[in-house]
Amino acid sequence: MQGNxxxxxYDRGITIFSPDGRLYQVEYAREAVExxxxxxxxxxxxxxxxxxxxxxxxxxxxxxxxxxxxxIDTHVGVATAGHVADARxxxxxxxxxxxxxxxxxxxxxxxxxxxxxxxxxxxxYTQTGGARPFGVSLIVGGVENGRPRLFxxxxxxxxxxxxxxxxxxxxxxxxxxxxxxxxxxxxxxxxIDLALEALAVEADDLDAGSVHVSTVDVESEQFxxxxxxxxxxxxxxxxxxxxxxx
Amino acid sequence: xxNSFDGMHPYEPEIGSFEDxxxxxxxxxxxxxxxxxxxxxxxxxxxxxxxxxxxxxxxFVSNKNVxxxxxxxxxxxxxxVGSVGGAQSFIRTLRAESNLYEQRRGKPLxxxxxxxLAGNFARGGPFFAINPILGGVxxxxxxxxxxxxxxxxxxxxxxVTGSGMQLxxxxxxxxxxxxxxxxxxxxxVASAVYAASERDTGSGNxxxxxxxxxxxVEIEEYDDATELISA
Numbered sequence: 105m106q107g108n109x110x111x112x113x114y115d116r117g118i119t120i121f122s123p124d125g126r127l128y129q130v131e132y133a134r135e136a137v138e139x140x141x142x143x144x145x146x147x148x149x150x151x152x153x154x155x156x157x158x159x160x161x162x163x164x165x166x167x168x169x170x171x172x173x174x175x176i177d178t179h180v181g182v183a184t185a186g187h188v189a190d191a192r193x194x195x196x197x198x199x200x201x202x203x204x205x206x207x208x209x210x211x212x213x214x215x216x217x218x219x220x221x222x223x224x225x226x227x228x229y230t231q232t233g234g235a236r237p238f239g240v241s242l243i244v245g246g247v248e249n250g251r252p253r254l255f256x257x258x259x260x261x262x263x264x265x266x267x268x269x270x271x272x273x274x275x276x277x278x279x280x281x282x283x284x285x286x287x288x289x290x291x292x293x294x295x296i297d298l299a300l301e302a303l304a305v306e307a308d309d310l311d312a313g314s315v316h317v318s319t320v321d322v323e324s325e326q327f328x329x330x331x332x333x334x335x336x337x338x339x340x341x342x343x344x345x346x347x348x349x350x
Numbered sequence: 351x352x353n354s355f356d357g358m359h360p361y362e363p364e365i366g367s368f369e370d371x372x373x374x375x376x377x378x379x380x381x382x383x384x385x386x387x388x389x390x391x392x393x394x395x396x397x398x399x400x401x402x403x404x405x406x407x408x409x410f411v412s413n414k415n416v417x418x419x420x421x422x423x424x425x426x427x428x429x430x431v432g433s434v435g436g437a438q439s440f441i442r443t444l445r446a447e448s449n450l451y452e453q454r455r456g457k458p459l460x461x462x463x464x465x466x467l468a469g470n471f472a473r474g475g476p477f478f479a480i481n482p483i484l485g486g487v488x489x490x491x492x493x494x495x496x497x498x499x500x501x502x503x504x505x506x507x508x509x510v511t512g513s514g515m516q517l518x519x520x521x522x523x524x525x526x527x528x529x530x531x532x533x534x535x536x537x538x539v540a541s542a543v544y545a546a547s548e549r550d551t552g553s554g555n556x557x558x559x560x561x562x563x564x565x566x567v568e569i570e571e572y573d574d575a576t577e578l579i580s581a
Contacts, residue, residue: 208463211463
């Protein structure tokens with residue numbers, strides 16, 4: 105009984121380590137990420153690809169209203185998995201930091217700098233009494249001085265840089281697929297194909313309407329979102345997914 | 351909420367904060383540089399020249415050996431013009447912010463970024479009567495900016511600030527060429543500071559030259575500006 109009470113205490117205060125050095129609330133926040141539908145990011149020499157599965161719980165919901173990928177500034181975007189409302193807070197924080205960089209230096213914010221601003225912000229919620237961690241992981245992708253960069257920000261507030269990364273439901277299987285199929289020299293279209301194939305590992309009824317794909321290519325340095333038609337073409341070529349509703 | 355933890359203020363230094371000093375405090379009684387500071391950009395780098403005199407109201411020489419150009423970045427330097435206290439504080443603040451930027455990101459701040467930061471601080475801070483020149487070299491080449499007391503930031507091929515500015519400009523006009531070598535630019539800058547030192551009571555007592563290339567900043571002092579002027 106005594107032991108059980110102690111266990112509960114480590115559960116509740118996120119500023120308290122368990123005797124074996126774990127922060128249970130941070131680990132639970134990672135579970136929340138695992139419950140969200142998946143997002144993937146792929147880096148190619150020509151740019152970065154962000155893709156997300158907008159799984160719907162009802163045919164009546166407007167798929168457009170499910171926000172999984174967000175533009176942060178013209179040259180950088182974020183894909184998310186986990187609590188949507190938590191993600192929105194971090195996305196807005198990131199957007200503000202991008203504009204602070206413009207006000208302060210008149211320069212576009214670097215993808216690494218942006219990620220670290222966000223992860224430093226996330227970290228403070230793992231050490232502050234009365235707060236809870238963010239139940240979301242972000243994939244931050246963009247172009248910095250002509251170089252494509254891809255980062256992950258997890259609920260502990262640790263930044264990682266990746267060549268290709270999956271977060272959310274089925275993360276292990278999707279990541280396994282990315283590890284097997286990743287090609288360092290792929291062009292941007294190949295990166296989009298890999299991202300879609302990776303999402304299809306977990307979602308068997310992938311259709312163009314329920315997938316969101318955005319890119320930042322090194323030439324234009326612009327965040328762009330693919331149209332449903334463009335995604336349909338990629339899916340048809342790959343011969344994956346169900347019928348599109350169009 | 352989203353700003354409650356660590357939102358950075360875009361117009362203030364991260365280290366320390368601006369003192370609450372009223373405008374005008376620096377007037378009259380405090381040391382002023384008077385000054386002629388000249389910045390010239392060339393293809394190979396930037397040359398900045400300044401005199402060495404500090405004066406009270408341009409009528410009494412309070413110091414004859416002031417170094418009025420300081421390195422603030424691996425490849426940039428800033429001149430002290432106007433209130434000595436304001437200019438020194440401005441330099442310390444910019445140097446700290448530039449160091450912090452480089453340590454965090456593993457690469458130095460661009461010269462345009464540094465100029466923007468300097469403009470923000472001049473506009474929002476307690477520095478008032480300062481009018482420095484910023485010169486530096488980065489991936490995009492050589493840059494010279496003048497920064498005015500209200501935070502105005504203007505880039506040019508060459509520029510002059512300080513009480514001797516009109517005299518020095520007279521020397522530069524017609525003699526500047528972007529393809530000047532570093533040595534030729536040093537001679538031109540020395541001539542401009544020399545002309546101002548001869549006729550402006552706020553300028554004189556020799557010459558300090560900062561030469562900035564992609565390799566860094568070198569600062570040399572001369573008791574007489576004519577030492578650098580080729581025949």
